[in-house]
Amino acid sequence: MDLNALEGSFDLVAPRGDELMELFYARLFATAPAVQPLFAHADMARQRQMLLSALVLLRRSLRNLDAVLPRLRELGARHVAYGAEEAHYAVVGSTLIGAMAELAGGDWRIEYTEAWTEAFGVVAGAMLEGAAEAELLAAA
Template sequence: MDLNALETSFDLVAPRGEELVELFYTRLFETAPAVQPLFAHTDMARQRQMLLAALVLLRRSLRDLDAAVPTLRRLGARHVEYGAEEAHYAVVGATLIGAMAEIAGEAWTPAYGEAWTEAFGVVAGVMLEGAAEAQLAIAA
């Protein structure tokens, strides 16, 4: 992973973090309206805060991603309870990266998008491992 690109691009959008997560959820519900019912009983203000906190944690953990693995697995397991499906992860990743690019504007480069696509693939993979473990536990 291009850690410098990830850190630099995140630092571009971080000052507008609240706007970023607001834009993300707006775009997510426009792009994938089928996921909106998953948030029917969700306090969206709190949800936006939690997403921003998760992104900040990821930014802080980039140089030691192994330290974030347990948290990401737990997050994946919790998403099973919410009804998240594997197919949702790609939509969420693309929407988040698109929102970051929009917030960064002309400062965003293709290298940033590529770095985040790779990073989100890793994050989603770990979360899906946690989701699979949770589904096995439910089935048992």
């Protein structure tokens, strides 16, 4: 992964984190309205803050990603109960990258999109591993 691109691009948008979260969820619900019912009972202010906190943690952990992988697996396991499906992960990742690019404007570079696409692949992979483990335990 291009850690410099990930860190630099996140640092571009982090000062506008609240705006990023507003933009992300607006874009997510417009792009994938089928996911909106998953948030029907969610406190969206809290949801936005939790996602932003998770992104900040990811940014801080990029140079030691192995340390955060167990937490990502736990997060994936919890998302099973929320109704998250494997197909949702790609939509969430691409929507979040798009929101970051929009917010950064002309400062966004293609390398940032490429780096975040790779990083979200790792994140989604870990979360999906946790989801699969949770589903196996539930079925047993």
